[in-house]
Amino acid sequence: MFRSNGSLVLRGGRVPSGGSWGAIRELDKDLESHNVHLHDLFSFNVQNRYWNWKLESDGRFSVSSHRMAIDDSSSRFTETETKWNNIVPGKINLLLWRMRLGRLPTKPNLMKRGVMLNSDLCPLCLSAQESDEHLFVHCSTSKEVRARIHAWCPDFPFVIASVADLLGDYDVVNNASKKKVIVGALVVAYVWIIWNNRNLLVFNKRGNPLSIIVSEVISYS
Secondary structure, eight states, X not given: OBOTTSOBOOGGGOOOOSHHHHHHHHHHHHHHTTTOXXXXXXXXXXXXXXXXXXXXXXXXXXXXXXXHHHHHHHTXXXXXXXXXXXXXXXHHHHHHHHHHTTOSOOHHHXXXXXXXXXXXXXXXXXXXXXXXXXXXXXXXXXXXXXXHHHHHOTXXXXXXXXXXXXXXXXXXXXGOOHHHHHHHHHHHHHXXXXXXXXXXXXXXXXXXXXXXXXXXXXXXX
16 A cells, blocks of 8 residues: 555555565655656555556556556656667566666665665775776676677677667667567666676576576577
């Protein structure tokens, strides 16, 4: 349920945290920054005890209608579009969207929100402050992953200067040649696997070796 101010709470006034609820709260914060509020998109059916998605006539959630709501609200404040890809799972589209806006929960971003951490160093290389640009572009581990993928697929972007350069190959997937589709799929897989491995190191203190990361990117794409 939601408070009158729109914040998410459970029965008894408990604020949900951790797991899926934690992810929902993080998403709610990001959406609010673009003037989109989850409590405006759902209604609760008391009789049947389920949530209705207001943007579809059948009450079922759809990524396309959610994207339209985001673009419609954010267009008044930013030129950034969600650029959803229909062949990519919604959770990856969301990750790429947050990455494009610089809103991934990296260590420095979490610290800005008041989360106490022992270090803001990149979990992959432990040699520089973590950021979107560093994690996916400049990190020595990520560079080695890109080099190995590039050796397998020469069209995969190896020499890049920014996240924008990297996502440039993803953005063309919707209307592109077969080769561009393949490269775009590799970019999507690269971002997803690097982020997942980053989370393994942060939360489990143990990541995968380079060979496994590279093979996961190739197989996932």
